[in-house]
Amino acid sequence: MSQEPLVSIGFVAKRTGNAVSLIRYYANQQLIPFIRTQGGSRVFPRSVIRRVSFILIAQNMGYSLDEIRQLLHTLPDKRTPTKSDWAKLSRVFNQRIEQRIAQLNELKSSLAGCIGCGCLSLDKCRLYNKEDKIAVKGPGARYLLGDTPILHK
Structure with a gap:
């Protein structure tokens, strides 16, 4: 020092x-x-x-x-x-x-x-859950459970 x-x-x-x-x-x-x-x-x-x-x-x-x-x-x-x-x-x-x-x-x-x-619906929301594709990983708060978000184009 x-x-x-x-x-x-x-x-x-x-x-x-x-x-x-x-x-x-x-x-x-x-x-x-x-x-x-x-x-x-x-x-x-x-x-x-x-x-x-x-x-x-x-x-x-x-x-x-x-x-x-x-x-x-x-x-x-x-x-x-x-x-x-x-x-x-x-x-x-x-x-x-x-x-x-x-x-x-x-x-x-x-x-x-x-x-x-x-819509204010997460199952239809284009921002957070476009076309509800995360649903294939199962029920619940998938992102909070550690699933990686599915990127959309």
């Missing part, structure tokens, strides 16, 4: 506006670096504050902790993202946003047709 000042877990929690338990969880998940004092307490480099903020932003964008961990591992020396790093990471974020926009636009187009029919 660098020579930057070390701060307590309470300080990190207060500065990021989060519970100590969340900071501890991120540390346990190896998302933020820490060291143990001789007394067993955790102390963190002050830059962890920005790293926690990055994690929260990424989670808010729908990234899982595993995905965030992978993004953070692209940084040299496990450091906090710099302005240059952020520019690179934001390109990854922008790709994800564009994918979600495309998915939402497709859903929006499908909903227009659904609202027009007014």
Whole structure:
């Protein structure tokens, strides 16, 4: 770890506006670096504050902790993202946003047709269960039971 000042877990929690338990969880998940004092307490480099903020932003964008961990591992020396790093990471974020926009636009187009029919029936719904093809797998909530959705063209 660098020579930057070390701060307590309470300080990190207060500065990021989060519970100590969340900071501890991120540390346990190896998302933020820490060291143990001789007394067993955790102390963190002050830059962890920005790293926690990055994690929260990424989670808010729908990234899982595993995905965030992978993004953070692209940084040299496990450091906090710099302005240059952020520019690179934001390109990854922008790709994800564009994918979600495309998915939402497709859903929006499908909903227009659904609202027009007014069927509100899962056995006839073109969005979720086109032609009730999932019924061949048996009764019940097939997707919730782990069946893979049947893709339609």
